[in-house]
Amino acid sequence: MQLARYIAGRLLLLLPVLFGTSVLIFLLLRLIPGDPAQVILGLRATPERLVIVRSELGLDLPIHQQYAQWLGKLLAGDLGKDFRSNEAVSELLRVRLPVTIELTLFALALAIVVAVPLGIRAAIRPGGLADRAAMLLGLLGISIPDFWLGIMLILLFSLGLRMFPSSGYVRLESDLVGNLRSFFLPALTLAVGLAAVLVRMTRAALLEVLERDFVKFLRAKGLRERLIIYQHVLRNASIPIVTVIGLQFGYLLGGAVIVEEVFSLPGVGRLIVSATLERNYPVVQAGMLVVALLFILVNLATDVLYGLLNPKIRGDGA
Amino acid sequence: MSLLSLRGLSTEFYSGGRWLEAVSDVSFDLRPGEILGLVGESGCGKSTIAYSVMQLLAHNARISRGQVLLGETDLLRLEEADLQALRGSRVSMIFQNPMTALDPLFTIGHQLVETLQAHLDINMHEARRRALSLLRQVGIPAAEERLRAYPHQFSGGMSQRIALAIAIACQPQVLIADEPTTALDVTIQAQILQLIRRLLVDERGSGVLLITHDLGVVAQVCDRVAVMYAGSIVECGEVAALFAAPQHPYTQALLNSLPSHRKARGRLETIAGRVPSLGDRPAGCPFAPRCPHTKERCENGRPPLIKVETGQEVACVLYD
Amino acid sequence: MIARLRASYAASPSASVGASIIIALVILTAAAPLYSPYKPETMDFMAPLSGPSRAHLLGTDNFGRDILTRVLYGYQISLAVALGSVGFGMAAGVTLGLLAGYFGGALDNIIMRPMDVLMAFPAIVLVVALTGFVGREIAVMMLAVAVVYVPIFARVMRGAALECVNELYVEGARARGASHLRLMLRHILPNAIPPVLIQASILMGIAILLESALSFIGLGTQPPDPSLGLMLSEGRSFMQQAPWMVLVPGLAISLAVLGFNLLGNGLQALLNPARMAR
Numbered sequence: 012m013q014l015a016r017y018i019a020g021r022l023l024l025l026l027p028v029l030f031g032t033s034v035l036i037f038l039l040l041r042l043i044p045g046d047p048a049q050v051i052l053g054l055r056a057t058p059e060r061l062v063i064v065r066s067e068l069g070l071d072l073p074i075h076q077q078y079a080q081w082l083g084k085l086l087a088g089d090l091g092k093d094f095r096s097n098e099a100v101s102e103l104l105r106v107r108l109p110v111t112i113e114l115t116l117f118a119l120a121l122a123i124v125v126a127v128p129l130g131i132r133a134a135i136r137p138g139g140l141a142d143r144a145a146m147l148l149g150l151l152g153i154s155i156p157d158f159w160l161g162i163m164l165i166l167l168f169s170l171g172l173r174m175f176p177s178s179g180y181v182r183l184e185s186d187l188v189g190n191l192r193s194f195f196l197p198a199l200t201l202a203v204g205l206a207a208v209l210v211r212m213t214r215a216a217l218l219e220v221l222e223r224d225f226v227k228f229l230r231a232k233g234l235r236e237r238l239i240i241y242q243h244v245l246r247n248a249s250i251p252i253v254t255v256i257g258l259q260f261g262y263l264l265g266g267a268v269i270v271e272e273v274f275s276l277p278g279v280g281r282l283i284v285s286a287t288l289e290r291n292y293p294v295v296q297a298g299m300l301v302v303a304l305l306f307i308l309v310n311l312a313t314d315v316l317y318g319l320l321n322p323k324i325r326g327d328g329a
Numbered sequence: 330m331s332l333l334s335l336r337g338l339s340t341e342f343y344s345g346g347r348w349l350e351a352v353s354d355v356s357f358d359l360r361p362g363e364i365l366g367l368v369g370e371s372g373c374g375k376s377t378i379a380y381s382v383m384q385l386l387a388h389n390a391r392i393s394r395g396q397v398l399l400g401e402t403d404l405l406r407l408e409e410a411d412l413q414a415l416r417g418s419r420v421s422m423i424f425q426n427p428m429t430a431l432d433p434l435f436t437i438g439h440q441l442v443e444t445l446q447a448h449l450d451i452n453m454h455e456a457r458r459r460a461l462s463l464l465r466q467v468g469i470p471a472a473e474e475r476l477r478a479y480p481h482q483f484s485g486g487m488s489q490r491i492a493l494a495i496a497i498a499c500q501p502q503v504l505i506a507d508e509p510t511t512a513l514d515v516t517i518q519a520q521i522l523q524l525i526r527r528l529l530v531d532e533r534g535s536g537v538l539l540i541t542h543d544l545g546v547v548a549q550v551c552d553r554v555a556v557m558y559a560g561s562i563v564e565c566g567e568v569a570a571l572f573a574a575p576q577h578p579y580t581q582a583l584l585n586s587l588p589s590h591r592k593a594r595g596r597l598e599t600i601a602g603r604v605p606s607l608g609d610r611p612a613g614c615p616f617a618p619r620c621p622h623t624k625e626r627c628e629n630g631r632p633p634l635i636k637v638e639t640g641q642e643v644a645c646v647l648y649d
Numbered sequence: 650m651i652a653r654l655r656a657s658y659a660a661s662p663s664a665s666v667g668a669s670i671i672i673a674l675v676i677l678t679a680a681a682p683l684y685s686p687y688k689p690e691t692m693d694f695m696a697p698l699s700g701p702s703r704a705h706l707l708g709t710d711n712f713g714r715d716i717l718t719r720v721l722y723g724y725q726i727s728l729a730v731a732l733g734s735v736g737f738g739m740a741a742g743v744t745l746g747l748l749a750g751y752f753g754g755a756l757d758n759i760i761m762r763p764m765d766v767l768m769a770f771p772a773i774v775l776v777v778a779l780t781g782f783v784g785r786e787i788a789v790m791m792l793a794v795a796v797v798y799v800p801i802f803a804r805v806m807r808g809a810a811l812e813c814v815n816e817l818y819v820e821g822a823r824a825r826g827a828s829h830l831r832l833m834l835r836h837i838l839p840n841a842i843p844p845v846l847i848q849a850s851i852l853m854g855i856a857i858l859l860e861s862a863l864s865f866i867g868l869g870t871q872p873p874d875p876s877l878g879l880m881l882s883e884g885r886s887f888m889q890q891a892p893w894m895v896l897v898p899g900l901a902i903s904l905a906v907l908g909f910n911l912l913g914n915g916l917q918a919l920l921n922p923a924r925m926a927r
Contacts, residue, residue: 031766042782150914154907156858158865159881159899166888166895224429230385231424232444232495233417236409243432265771269862283774284866287781299778303769322434322479 017324021314025307032303033085036296037078040068043292050290051094067092090300091293093286100297103282108301110180111278113190114271115263117198119256122205127252130213134221135240145210152207157266161200161273168196180276197274201266205259212255216248223247250320257313261306331358332502332536333382333420338395340374340381342607349607350393351377353560353631359503359536364526366547366568367540369557370604375540379505382538383422384412399503418448421496425508427488431480437464437491438476441498448499463494467524486517490524497528504529507540522550544587548572556580559605559615561631566641576643579616614645622647664915667850670908674724681721689722689875690714698891708893710883716893719875720901726876727905730787731856734794735849741795742802743838743845749803750810751833761807764800772797776859780868790869794856805848809841843920847913854909861902877902 043050048064056064069077084091090100129148132141169177175196181189220226221244229239268280275281279298286294318324340352352374359365367375380386382397384404397404399420404412416422424430431440441460445451451459457476464472467490480488489509496504506525510518529535539551547554547568555565556579564577575581582600602619611617613628620627626646634642635649692712693705701708707717749760767775772794779793810833813819819836827835861878863869870876872883877898884894 027762028765028769031763032769035766039778039782042779044784150907150910151903154854154910155903156861156878156899156906158862158878159895159902162881162885162888162895163899166892170889224424224426225432227385228422228424228430228492228495229432231383231416231422232447233413233415234443234447235413238443238447243435246434247432261769261771265773268771268773268777269866272866280774283777284868287777288867290781292782295778295781299770299774302771302774306769306771320434323481 014318014325017318018315021311025311028307032300032307033082034078036299036303037081039296039299040292041074046070047292051292064094085300090297093294094291095289100294103294104279104297104301107277107279107282109183110276111264111267111271111280112305113183114194114197114201114267114276114278115260117191117194118201118205118263118266119260121198121202122209123256125202126206126209127213130210131217131240131245133210133214134217137218142214145214149207149211152203152210155203157200157204158269158273160203161197161270164196164200165274177274193276197270197276200273201263201270204266205263208259208262209252209255213248213252216251217244219251220244220247246320250317253316253320254313257310257316260309260313264302264306331360332400333359333538334396334398335378335382336396336398338378338381338397339393340377340386341391341393342387343389343391344607348391348393350610351390351560351607352381354395355557355560355562356395356634357555357562357565359538361502361536362530362534363552364530364537364539364550366551366554367538367557368544368547368554369542371542372604372607373557374560375557376507379422379507379538379540382420382505383416385416414448417444417496417501418499419501420503420505421499421501422505422507423489423492423496423509426512427492427509428480428485428512430492431488433480436477436479437483441476441491441495444495444498459498460494463498464491466497466528467491467494469494485513486521489513489517489521493521493524493528497533500533500535502535503538504535505538505540508542509539510546511541511543518546519549522546526550544583556583559610561615561644562634563616563645564641564643565634566639570640574639576637576639576641576648577616577645578620578622578647661915661919663911664919667908667911667913667915670904671912674905674908675728678721678724678728681718681725685715685718685721687715687718689719690873691718698887698894700891700893707897708891710880710891710894711887716880716897719880720877720897722875723877723880723898723901724905726787726870726874727857727860727902730791730794730860731853731909733788733791734798734856735853737792737795738798738852739802739845739849742799743806743841745799746803746806746808747810747833747838747841750807751814751829751837753811753814757807760803764803767796767800772855772859773862776863777866777868780863785868785871787870790860790863794859797859798852798856801848801852802845805844806841809844810837813837813840843916847916847920850909850913850916854906854913857902857905857909861898 040047046061047068048061048070049056052060052064065071069080072080088101090104092098093100093103126148129141129145133139133145134142136142165177168174176193177196179193181193183190226239226244229243230236264280267278268284270276271278271281272284279301283295283298283302286292286298335356335358338352338355339350341348341350343349355374355378357365367378369375377386377390380390381392382404384407386392392405395405399415402415404415407415431437438457438460441463442453442456445456445459446453449456460476461472464475469475469487469490480491483491493509504525509525510521513521525537525539529537539546541547551568553566554568554571555562556571556577557563558579564571564575564580571580572584575584579600586599600619605611605615605618611628613630614620614632617623617627624646632644632646632649634644636642637648692714693709696705696709697711699705699709705715705717707715707720709715710719745760745764749757775797776790776793779796780789783789783793814837819832822832822836860869861876861881864876864878865882867882870879872879880898881895881902884891884898888895
């Protein structure tokens with residue numbers, strides 16, 4: 012009951028952000044210097060074609076009507092048409108979105124698997140070997156550009172050792188192993204930056220929990236140190252760690268834009284970049300909308316998870 | 330035969346590049362069926378003694394000398410695994426702030442059961458049965474439902490009762506209670522103190538080391554009391570005798586500063602000067618700089634505890 | 650002088666190393682025209698794709714341009730974008746955050762809700778879109794990155810303002826009849842300087858990353874200007890014959906970003922000693 016109210020509250024808070032996001036994406040098209048229809052069609056456009064595109068974009072209407080029209084179509088699932096291929100943008104996204112989602116989830120898993128255990132060890136023995144490794148990862152991981160790291164990994168593992176493909180994408184349905192192999196290097200590239208942030212947060216969160224009174228009481232009860240760390244301290248530290256993972260998901264989506272480019276993966280990020288380069292504005296708008304929506308949804312999921320982890324919010328018990 | 334004996338215990342903290350002695354050469358015995366009060370101002374080292382006994386000192390602290398005997402066992406010679414087996418089973422501890430002493434993410438039932446299962450070879454069903462019985466013993470109403478409740482659903486007094494239930498779960502011979510009622514309302518204080526006396530002393534014949542800065546608490550429940558000043562015990566004896574005829578100048582001054590004390594004639598007295606900080610404690614009697622009777626001999630090392638006619642032991646050159 | 654430097658090094662080795670890296674880069678870069686024997690666009694047709702040598706310390710690219718020289722000039726663009734974006738972002742963000750935190754209420758909502766919207770986009774996506782829609786000039790890049798930074802600075806400033814707006818000394822100044830402006834500038838702003846500085850240092854590093862990423866995908870600095878990201882993207886086609894073409898610019902970016910991160914971490918340790926204890 013309490014949890015339901017909490018989630019409802021979170022959803023309510025999302026409404027203004029969703030509205031603002033749609034307004035911002037809508038307004039982006041107005042930022043184009045000159046006549047968007049002219050920019051889109053290029054200089055050789057016929058006057059008839061210009062009129063058609065203007066009315067497609069709704070440029071002949073007053074601005075609030077333009078927004079209403081655009082939003083109405085959006086809610087009906089009509090994201091407009093690709094100016095080059097005339098394909099429905101929603102279809103483009105349907106094909107591209109799974110690639111980006113798989114890439115980010117793979118990277119998220121890699122980052123968690125490395126960073127959380129390392130952060131725990133670092134916190135248990137400050138100044139120890141694990142702590143130094145964590146410090147190094149935390150510093151280098153946020154300093155090395157991901158596109159360069161990707162290139163270096165290709166140079167080493169694909170061109171040098173020939174262990175992984177350097178680019179291209181194998182569909183999940185057709186070949187699982189091939190799919191994972193094609194995703195491994197990109198996911199690793201993407202994971203390093205997140206792992207850097209995560210290892211620092213895990214360490215800091217654990218150190219903070221280890222200072223709390225209840226840990227002293229658990230020790231005075233004679234519990235084994237392993238049990239104290241891996242059950243009590245970790246569960247308490249997981250609340251800030253989960254929050255950070257949620258916040259950092261945006262970083263992963265952003266990183267995907269670049270990493271997909273480096274490894275030629277046909278995801279939403281690469282779609283946004285190539286569409287931007289060819290001034291294919293409806294595709295860019297739709298791509299941004301999807302990325303923002305994903306980000307907002309992940310943050311909502313984080314809030315829910317936060318509520319589930321916290322009995323004060325969950326509101327169960329006698 | 331005493332349950333817990335400290336023999337010349339000294340504990341140091343590392344600070345500013347050197348080791349500073351927080352507890353100096355402390356000895357006392359805790360006997361079965363008694364509550365021994367350890368009283369002193371904050372920073373006098375009384376909590377450090379508790380953590381030294383439990384071997385739960387912070388990373389920057391170490392025991393430099395002495396023995397801590399639990400029955401026949403010298404705790405300072407044990408491995409960590411053996412210490413873990415003793416903590417919570419033969420010697421338990423409760424803390425000042427009950428609201429933060431329990432893990433907020435686990436039910437209190439879980440926190441009771443895990444303690445029982447850490448020390449006793451019993452199954453889940455038996456552990457739950459005992460947990461329930463413990464909650465009833467410490468006076469938690471509707472105990473069966475409350476096992477599934479989380480710490481934030483309890484008041485401070487109730488939380489301290491739960492902490493006490495956890496501490497006595499494995500029938501310890503010794504309970505160390507570090508300011509157990511300081512964070513609670515006065516009416517709740519008395520209930521908790523009586524509960525400690527009834528459950529540990531009256532029903533089990535265990536010993537309790539009660540650490541407090543509050544002489545009122547000492548008068549209320551303690552059998553004997555040790556008064557600490559700047560890392561040393563300055564006076565030790567039966568509560569009644571010591572309150573009636575305090576011998577050490579510090580104890581006298583402390584009692585005179587109590588509003589309720591009979592000897593307060595008209596106005597309350599304060600002690601001149603300040604407690605010396607850890608870094609600059611004097612080499613001799615630590616109280617000498619503030620003592621009205623200071624002599625030259627007070628500078629020659631800390632005076633030992635000596636038995637005086639009124640029955641208590643006093644560490645002061647006046648009684649040589 | 651040396652004693653003071655040594656003392657500040659002891660207080661935070663991280664900040665000192667970071668600051669040294671940054672100062673060295675700035676001096677080397679600014680003075681490049683004075684000592685570099687090449688210009689960034691000078692092509693040596695006799696020595697394309699040549700490895701490190703005495704003539705070209707870090708080798709040449711496919712046009713025979715000296716890579717070290719191009720890196721030094723590339724830093725000029727990186728640092729300009731970083732400085733410009735952090736400058737604009739900080740000025741706007743701190744002002745908005747100060748107003749939101751100090752006055753609270755409706756104004757707080759009017760200012761901070763749009764900030765939430767900006768935060769709903771990953772930085773690179775927003776920057777790609779802005780440069781893609783508006784134009785690919787250095788000034789646009791600076792402003793696009795600044796747009797990303799405004800909400801970050803606004804949040805930091807607002808948080809710091811909220812922390813001290815009810816403090817006794819602020820109440821006291823208010824009771825003495827100090828004006829809103831005076832309270833904000835004299836009593837609240839100074840409190841936010843440490844967190845804002847830490848943030849600024851880290852965001853300088855991120856701006857360098859963003860500039861090179863944009864140039865790498867073709868939406869930032871355009872050829873033939875020497876941007877580090879652009880050099881990397883050009884080097885990709887030759888990375889097997891001339892690995893230095895991708896190695897050198899990548900290391901160069903990392904070094905600069907590392908410098909700002911070290912400085913940021915060090916400042917955090919210096920300015921927030923309590924949080925870093927242990």
